[in-house]
Amino acid sequence: MAAISRRRPLALAAAVAVALxxxxxxxxxxxxxxxxxxxxxxxxxxxxxxxxxxxxxxxxxxxxxxxxxxxxxxxxxxxxxxxxxxxxxxxxxxxxxxxxxxxxxxxxxxxxxxxxxxxxxxxxxxxxxxxxxxxxxxxxxxxxxxxxxxxxxxxxxxxxxxxxxxxxxxxxxxxxxxxxxxxKTPPTQSPSPTGSPSSSTSPSPTASTSPKPTGSASSTAAPSASQTTSPSASASETGAATQGDIADGTLGWGVKQSFRTYVVDGPAKGRITASGGATQASGNGDFTFTEATGTYDTDADTLKAAFKGAVNFKGHEANGSYGLDLTLSGLTVELDGGTGELTADVESLGQTSDDVVLAHLTAGTSGLKAEDDVISLDDVTAELTKAGAQAFGGFYSEGTVLDPVDLSVALSDDAQLPDGDGGSGDGSGTGTGGSGDSGTTSGTTGGGTTGSTTGGVTGALASTGSDVPTGALGAAAAVTVAAGAGVVLAVRRRRQA
Known part of the structure; x- marks a missing residue:
């Protein structure tokens, strides 16, 4: 076979030494x-x-x-x-x-x-x-x-x-x-040429240079949680009760930034709609879920909070049907000693799977501390569970790091929650970037009209950190979706040595 021409030569440090x-x-x-x-x-x-x-x-x-x-x-x-x-x-x-x-x-x-x-x-x-x-x-x-x-x-x-x-x-x-x-198969060993100084078959140089530094994109490490909350097994210094019912609260979570980008700007050519009390930050940013209810215990360092709101991802429209129509709602966070889980209801082709454990959560502290009757945890690491991977069609593997979670809950009716604007919006979507209030108004990012907050899920969340294919698609088998750069290819045999 003829030698390969260098179509895109890359700089290697001098000559790369290889052992054959x-x-x-x-x-x-x-x-x-x-x-x-x-x-x-x-x-x-x-x-x-x-x-x-x-x-x-x-x-x-x-x-x-x-x-x-x-x-x-x-x-x-x-x-x-x-x-x-x-x-x-x-x-x-x-x-x-x-x-x-x-x-x-x-x-x-x-x-x-x-x-x-x-x-x-x-x-x-x-x-x-x-x-x-x-x-x-x-x-x-x-x-x-x-x-x-x-x-x-x-x-x-x-x-x-x-x-x-x-x-x-x-x-x-x-x-x-x-x-x-x-x-694959070593060739039949032949006698070394007469007078050969060595029978070694390795053409490696005697002084090899270092391999080219890797340029591959390494997986994003799980973000470390901020230290704004410090471990504490005692009641709030302001005199708040150590346990009781949650009066209100907000949950900030973007699901996964690369998935949001895929839906709005990628092959899906779709839109994201937050509704029912959820909003999305401008610029295709994170989501904020509101009106938390649940219980807390700062002595035991436990918390369970459920939030209102839904978010719908819709795209890959073909003849009025959508290949991607995924809704998450009923988000709940449960923590015990700094670890726990995030659950949600997942709507799939008219059938809802309730309380699917989507992510394992790890906070930066094992303790819960109330300040001014508010418990806040920022940058809580979220890793996809096995059940979550199955719920999203098996595209993400178990352990994939999702967007971090920000959580604030009020322990009394007059407690002042931090501004819950859904974050700064780290997505790169170019849609209208709407946001609604905490009532029934819904916001839509991307093209088209406001979407439904229910829909089918047969798709996968796009892959971790950077590997979103034409995936996250769902629909009945009869629906044909033109996904991204789908191409028809034929086998072409080329020259042999």
């Missing part, structure tokens, strides 16, 4: 700059959350062919038959692989195939041919690679082009699955 193991050919002379390689395989899953979306919400499938395979349980893909060259001067490995991968969903309107997958350690990238609507684009860069000496478990970062292929701009710069390039 038993499959590398010893360079027998200084003039032999390139040595042939064969029998390699490339193992890469693209991105786990994308695979879950395709086989889950999109009700689609992956079909490897022509020598490509997929691991069990919707695992990573292997492209075999890798051939190419090793450059002993630059230590660059360039390999092309046999096999193709068809990715299709009739429900979400895409049918794509990747073929002629290639790896170039010098350019530090993975490329593939992508055929869309009958037109083939050769050598589309799918991921930047942090090349390592062993070429196993290498970090990958999805490119802008990959985001287009996969159907969501939010994939650009997101961390992909790790990449491994290894020789």
């Amino acid at each position: 193991g038993a499959g590398a050919l010893a360079v027998t002379s200084a003039s032999a700059a390139e040595a042939p390689l064969k029998d390699y395989e490339l193992i890469w899953g693209i991105k786990q959350s994308y695979r879950s979306y395709v086989t889950g919400m999109a009700a689609g499938s992956f079909t490897p062919a022509d020598g490509a395979t997929q691991a069990a349980d919707n695992g990573a893909f292997t492209f075999a038959g890798g051939t190419g060259t090793y450059d002993s001067d630059t230590h660059a490995v360039r390999l092309g692989f046999a096999g193709s991968l068809k990715i299709a969903s009739k429900l979400h309107g895409f049918d794509l195939t990747l073929s002629d997958v290639r790896f170039d350690s010098g350019a530090a990238e993975i490329t593939a041919d992508v055929t869309s609507g009958g037109t083939t684009q050769d050598d589309v860069p799918l991921a930047d690679v942090t090349v390592t000496r062993t070429m196993t478990g290498m970090e990958t970062k999805l490119t802008k082009e990959a985001a287009t292929v996969l159907g969501s701009a939010s994939y650009e710069g997101a961390a992909g699955d790790p990449l491994t390039v290894v020789q």
Whole structure:
């Protein structure tokens, strides 16, 4: 196979040293700059959350062919038959692989195939041919690679082009699955040339340079809770009772910023509607749920508060029907010693699942302290539960960090709550950014008219921090949704060495 041309050369620190193991050919002379390689395989899953979306919400499938395979349980893909060259001067490995991968969903309107997958350690990238609507684009860069000496478990970062292929701009710069390039079957060992100083087959340099610093987007760490509240097992210093009923309160939560962006500005081309006592901050910001009721006990450091309001995410309209119509309501927070859970009612195709535990909560303090008859907790970490992942179609995996939770509850009727404006609005939506009062008025962000506060959920929340596909879609199987950059692709075989 001809060597890969560098379409998007990336700066690596001098020459990247790689160990090719038993499959590398010893360079027998200084003039032999390139040595042939064969029998390699490339193992890469693209991105786990994308695979879950395709086989889950999109009700689609992956079909490897022509020598490509997929691991069990919707695992990573292997492209075999890798051939190419090793450059002993630059230590660059360039390999092309046999096999193709068809990715299709009739429900979400895409049918794509990747073929002629290639790896170039010098350019530090993975490329593939992508055929869309009958037109083939050769050598589309799918991921930047942090090349390592062993070429196993290498970090990958999805490119802008990959985001287009996969159907969501939010994939650009997101961390992909790790990449491994290894020789499948060591060649039959042949005698070393007479007079060879060593039978070693590794062409690695004697003084390798450090691998290129990783450029992959690392997962956002769970935000640490602010220390505005300090542990206390005593009653409020103002003389408030240590336990009783909650008089009022607000809950600030954005669900997930990347999901809001996906709905308003992404492929969903939709809108977000807060109603029934909930509001949304301008600029496609966070939501505020109001009129808390429940109980507290500052001695036991326990609290349970339910909030009014609903938020509806709607998008992917096709012929008057919506592929995405998700409503969360009846939000409740329960804490005990600084940890607890967030529950909500989830509306799905006319059927409501009540009290779904969406997130595990972890506050920055184990104690509850009332100041001026108000208990406030800011930046409470929220991590998706197994039940929450199932409720959202399995797109987010258990443990995904959602937006942090801000909580304030009043312990008396005359207590003054902090300003509950739904936050500063960290979303990037470009809709009208409406907000309603705490009554029945609803606010809508994005295009269209005010949406209903009920709807169906068959979709997944878009992936953690940056990996929103064309997902979060739901509707009856008869509804065909044109999701983002869905493309029809055909297998295209290319040159062989």
